[in-house]
Structures are given as C-alpha cells and as structure tokens.
Amino acid sequence: MKLHLNVNGKNMECEIEGHETLLEVLRDRFGLTGTKKGCGEGVCGACTVLLNGLPAASCIISAFAIEGASVETIEGITPEQGLSSLQKAFIERGAVQCGYCTPGFIVSGHHYLKNNDVVSPAGIRRALSGNLCRCTGYKKIEEAMLSAAEALGKRMKK
Amino acid sequence: MKIAIRTDNLDDLLKAKAKYGDKALILAGGTDVNVKRNRGLIGPEVIISISGITDMKGIVPEKGKLVIGSLSTHSDIENDAAVKRRAFPLHMSCAAIGSPQIRNTGTLGGNIGTASPAGDTLPSLVLLDSIINVMSIRGTRKIKAAKFFTGPGKTVLEKDEIIYSVEVPLGYTSSNSGFFKLGMRDALAISVLSVAWYFDKNGTVGLSFGGVSPVVKRILVKQGLSETAFRKKVSGIISPIDDIRAGAGFRRGVVTDIAFKVYRDGGI
Numbered sequence: 001m002k003l004h005l006n007v008n009g010k011n012m013e014c015e016i017e018g019h020e021t022l023l024e025v026l027r028d029r030f031g032l033t034g035t036k037k038g039c040g041e042g043v044c045g046a047c048t049v050l051l052n053g054l055p056a057a058s059c060i061i062s063a064f065a066i067e068g069a070s071v072e073t074i075e076g077i078t079p080e081q082g083l084s085s086l087q088k089a090f091i092e093r094g095a096v097q098c099g100y101c102t103p104g105f106i107v108s109g110h111h112y113l114k115n116n117d118v119v120s121p122a123g124i125r126r127a128l129s130g131n132l133c134r135c136t137g138y139k140k141i142e143e144a145m146l147s148a149a150e151a152l153g154k155r156m157k158k
Numbered sequence: 159m160k161i162a163i164r165t166d167n168l169d170d171l172l173k174a175k176a177k178y179g180d181k182a183l184i185l186a187g188g189t190d191v192n193v194k195r196n197r198g199l200i201g202p203e204v205i206i207s208i209s210g211i212t213d214m215k216g217i218v219p220e221k222g223k224l225v226i227g228s229l230s231t232h233s234d235i236e237n238d239a240a241v242k243r244r245a246f247p248l249h250m251s252c253a254a255i256g257s258p259q260i261r262n263t264g265t266l267g268g269n270i271g272t273a274s275p276a277g278d279t280l281p282s283l284v285l286l287d288s289i290i291n292v293m294s295i296r297g298t299r300k301i302k303a304a305k306f307f308t309g310p311g312k313t314v315l316e317k318d319e320i321i322y323s324v325e326v327p328l329g330y331t332s333s334n335s336g337f338f339k340l341g342m343r344d345a346l347a348i349s350v351l352s353v354a355w356y357f358d359k360n361g362t363v364g365l366s367f368g369g370v371s372p373v374v375k376r377i378l379v380k381q382g383l384s385e386t387a388f389r390k391k392v393s394g395i396i397s398p399i400d401d402i403r404a405g406a407g408f409r410r411g412v413v414t415d416i417a418f419k420v421y422r423d424g425g426i
Binding site for chain 1: 192196197233344346
C-alpha cells in the first residue's frame, strides 16, 4: 500500500507492506539512518522521533497506521550548517561515548527544550526517562541538557 | 498478517470487526500490539488500525463524569486539567505508564483491551466505578470496569465489539484519592503491583489492587478497622503469583503494607 508522510518538512511517499514499522520506513525506504534500532520493543528510546510533534518510539509504530502524519527525525533537528546548541553541549560535556543512543536523546531533549521556557533537573530527567544510555551514566547527559538550556536562555527552576 | 486495514470511520470499523471477528486485532497506538508482534508472539491474520477515528478521541465533561474517548493517549489524559483535579487516581495512573514515548502513543482503550493484570490504568478505572462503553454493529453496551475483565488478557468483549469510550465519575482529588505503582524503576517498568484508593465523606475507604490477582480487585472498607482486621481483608481478596518481576510472597507482603499505610495515613 501507498504511504504518504511529511518527513522533516518534505512530503514523501513510498510503497510499503502492512507489517513495516515507521523505523523501517525511515531507515530502509527513505535512507534516514540517523534513527537507530535498539531493543525493538519501545523500551530503549534509540528510535525516538517526533510524530506529529511528540516523541514516539518508531520501532513500535505501524507505518501504515500513520498515513499523512508529520515526522521529524534527528536529520531534521540538526541544522543545515553545524550543530544545534544541544548537540554541541553533548560533545562539550562528554555526553556521547559510543553514540548509539545519542540521536534518540537529542530528539527527546530537543522536544523538551523547545517546549519549556522554564527547565529543571527533574523535568529533564522525566523528559529523558524513555531513553537508555549504557555508557555515560546519565550525569553528563543531564549536564549537557542544563548547559544547552543556559545557552538557549531558558530560566532554571531548582 | 495477511490484511492490514486502516479506517478513519467508526461505521467502517464496526463492519470490519463484524466481518473478521476474532481474526482481527485492533491497533490503536500499537505500544502493546507491536511489541508482541516484534517478538513473534502474535501474528494476527487481520490488523485494523483505528488511530484516525476522531469520534473516539477527546475528553468531554458531562454531569458528574468525564467521557474519555478510547483513543485518548495516556499523555492526553495525564495532561487534562479536569482529570488531574477531579479524577486524580487516573491522572496518576497515566503519568506512571512507560515513558514519554509510550504515553504519547499508547491509548486508554489499548490498555483496557490488553487487559494485563499489571495494566496501570485498570486499578483506577475499577476503583472509580468507571463504565466502559463498547460498540458493535449490533448496538452499544455499558459495562462496569469491575465486570469487564475476566482474566489476564481476557475481557467480556464479544468478538465483534470494540471499546468506544470510558465514563469516569468525578470527585476524586489529590487530597482524597491516589495511585501508587511499584516497579523496578520509575520509567519503562511494568508494575510489580499497584494500589489505587479514595476516602469518601462517609468514612468509607475504597482500595483497588493491580498485579496481585488475575484481574484487578477492589475492596470497600469502613475507617477504624484494626491493623490485623484490615490486613486480613486485603490478603483475602488477592491471589498473587510468582513471575519474572517478583515472587508471590513479596507481592502479598508489600501490597498489604502499602494498603495499610494508605488506610492509616490517608495516602503514601
């Protein structure tokens, strides 16, 4: 069947099978390989994308079910030139080691920072609670989020 | 899967469900269905995707209750001001589910249809005497949440019926009611057990328990029971089992401890 999506602001279409997940369509049909497959069960967050503006686990979303949806991936979140404040902060703060979970964290973190003018460590932790990292121990990821929040002029709540 | 159907129209859904019956699995958010499918645990012949049916979305206040469309996501419900103010246990239940990614996608109807003994919305729905509105090509039925579930993954739904909406009575605030989930960690952990409760004006305490029996159980007790009498009541209604998440003895001990603390202190 035919699937139409708006991906990173562009209207795209492709022929899919009923069993395909959004993750498979993004990676295998559209070549957007920034989104990673981790657990395949919606638990690790490596496959996080914004689906109609909200973080979602693309590995457990049936592609045929979201005809007409808008999807934003790590490729869409990354500026044309250079990196976003959050991406820079991840590098500066050592919040990236093997890097496999990073696109998912950036998508969740980007959504939180974009939608909250006042940020807090508790809010950050809750926003990132659907993403697992086996390398960094999360401390540096939280620091990177706080540092990006500061760079973006967010107000801090203790 | 042989057939994948997507519909934006309630009548078409009811017709498709009447045609395919048991062979058809309803796909709402997919957060349960696709996990089971990715693991190879299920392979339904027909999947009917219903996420485009707008009639089944939205949270509408009516006299003394909220009518919640079964396609409302856990985030929709968690963030709804009326749910938070006046159906507080359900707010807490939805906030305790999975992760932001899961809450943004998973639906109330899906949690009900999956009918897991550990489903986080079920203790709150049963506690508050919610009504589950089901629909088929033959008509509609109103079923009390307490009567809806018959076992793990089992409900009274007939093979042509779908879950249309849920009516949740109001009057349960953060000061007279609550919900507590015990999991291995805060996010993305299936409940080991859960407790929902309210205290009414007449000295009755309602408590319901998830993850400690094949279906959610509820008790109504008067305030002022002795600790021994209260614990006996709780222990008498539950039938926990050993599974991958915890042992039966642990569940029995902890759920009665939490229930007694709530009963004695008015919360946790």
